Amino acid sequence: MRHVIIGAGLAGAKAAQTLRDEGFDGDITLIGAEPELPYERPPLSKGLLLGATPRDQVYVHQPDWYAESSVEIRTATTVVDIDRTAHRITTDAGDVLPYDKLLLATGSSPRRLAVPGADLDGVLYLRTLADSDRVSGALRDGVHVVIVGAGWIGLEIAAAARTRGAHVTVVETASLPLLGVLGPDLAQVFADLHRDHGVSFRFGAQLSRFDGDTAVRTVSLADGIDLPADVVIVGVGARPNDDLAVRAGLDVGNGVVVDSQHRTSDPDIFAAGDVACAFHPTFRRHIRTEHWANALDGGPEAARAMLGLPVPPDRLPFFFTDQYDLGAEYAGFAAPGDADRLVFRGDRAGREFVAFWTRDGRVLAGMNVNVWDVSDDIQRLIRTRKPVGLGMLADDEVPLSEV
Structure with a gap:
């Protein structure tokens, strides 16, 4: 029996590990488009940029883990x-591999x-x-760094760039950073944080072009403003790598559609x-998240499902961010328009607080900012789906464990 995993990132590597940990003794093939062995992505915009995380x-896994396993x-x-139909895949080298179960972790x-000039040297993206x-x-x-998005x-790149002494301007179409994700009150916290560290913002801005001979030198905005730029870093979102799934005829919509057990519309193909x-x-809906924890947990969950083992139904979306001296964790899910109230507990001005997105008194999501050891309580409030007293929720004299 052979299980094939397409995508050698964190989700794929953890899926392969879980298959072995759960006793699968058949063949496992892990296929990745990058030349690197599987690695974790959070350090790419955090520790590696700051020089705080050694590349290795x-x-x-250690390089010898794959052969040993x-x-x-x-x-x-x-x-x-x-x-x-034939249960097989074909690679760009022309190799054909059969599979019994297939995991898409692309x-x-x-x-x-x-925009004009987007192909100039010095216009960079951050993914790999x-x-x-x-x-x-x-x-x-x-150096003059312009960040688009x-x-x-x-924002994490902006923090790293300022920490390393660069001049940073962030260009954003909205009126605040993270506005669609966090809403205006919490977005203002991040705008103030970066301004306090010397970042300049251009909100409500539209790009016109990048100028330079062979390398970018200027970012021109539609309002006529020209920004000096030794380097431009673009972060305007991501799209799921679902082209392979589309060609295979799987159900696709904002990514590969799967059930709570990571099964696609084909019972022998999974995605994570x-x-x-x-x-x-x-949350009684389909959700696609692009965060480290989703790969860390989703890969093993899919592997267990491939083996016919149960998958925990109530893992919540979770992510974290580090920017200067601010650390935050977010658990749950609240799309724009989902919440009717944003409740704060703690010192928002001092950037030590917890924010809760609620609807009809139920907690949909929570973010703890420079407040630690509360994520379990936040997740408990989300999972219960029961209304809570918003006054108690906001009162930091009441232990969160008692809300």
Whole structure:
């Protein structure tokens, strides 16, 4: 019996490990498009850019783990076709591999800009380890860095660039960073944080073009403003790598559609990580998240499902961010318009607080900012789906464990 995993990132590598840990003794083939062994992505915009994380610490497993665990790994290899009827895949090298169960863990890719000059040298994206090396090499003391997009990646890069002495301008179409994700009150906290550290923002801005001979030198905005730029880093979102699934005729919608057990519309094909749009029983909808914990937990869950083992139904979306001296964790899910109240507990001005997105008194999501050891309580409140007293929720004199 052979199980094949397409996508050699965190989700794929953890899935392979779980198959072995759960006693699967058949063949495992792990296929990745990058030349690197599987690695974790959070350090790419955090520790690696700051020089705080050694490069050899980003890998999921030690190099000899794959041979020792009898996991065949093929790097720098792209799967170009899935034949669902014959249960086989074809790679870009023309190799044909049979499978009994197949896992799609193909991740996501940065959305690319389509403006004049976007192909100039110095216009960078951050998704891969090679991307992080290029960005890190560009972040030098005194250089002018323009970051396009004030999402999580953009803000983490801005923090690293300022810490390393670069001049940083963030260009964003919205009126605040993370506005669609956090709403205006909490988004203002992050705007103030970065301004306090010397970041300049251009909100409500539209790009016109990038200028330079062979390398970018200027970012021109539609309002006529020209920004000096030794390097431009683009972070305007990502799209799921679901092209292979589309060609295979699987159900696709904002990623590969799967049930709560990571099963696709084909009972022998599963999906996990950034590419999967999974049904979540707690929120009673399909959700696609692009966060580290989703890959860390989703890969093993899919592996267990491939073996016919039960998968916990109530794992919540979770992510974390580090920017300067601010650390935050977010658990749950609240899309724009889901919440009718944002409740704060703690010192928002001092950036030590917990924020709760609620609807009809039920907690949908929570973010703890420089407040620790409360994530379990936040997740408990979300899972119960029961209304809570908003006054108690906001009162930091009442232990969160008693709410």
